[in-house]
Amino acid sequence: MIPEAILLTKRRPAARPLPQFQHTAIPWSPHIRYLGLVLDSKLLFTKHLHTVTCKATGAFLQLFPLLSRDSTLSIPNKLTLYKLCIRPILTHAAPLGAIHHPAIIADYKFHSPNVSASLATSPGAPPYHVFIPP
Secondary structure (H helix, E strand, O other): OOOOEOOOOOOOOOOOOOOEEOOEEOOEOOEEEEOOEEEEOOOOOHHHHHHHHHHHHHHHHHHHHHHOOOOOOOHHHHHHHHHHHHHHHHHOOOOHHHHOOHHHHHHHHHHOOOOOOOOEEOOOOOOOOEEOOO
């Protein structure tokens, strides 16, 4: 793997000398991949959103024969496939407020047969916190 350097700033990029590590020049890059997250130099996340939607589209196209109207799977099983295979791709590295939104918790509570009894909001916590009772 070739090392890359990135400068995270909203300013206009100026001519910068190449950083060196152990007498080896490290090239500047407009975006890098770190822990599955694509960071661009202005932290706009457009490149990350594009790659995530492409991955999720690819996963959906692979599962399309199972998720189509012609499939013999029931709707709860199709929903479970979506939640297990496609939703984690879309929500990887998403802000916690977007993942633990009350609408998504309600979606888990009322539509998923496996998790409906185990998810509940804690009485004193804000509505986006979830705990699993013992």
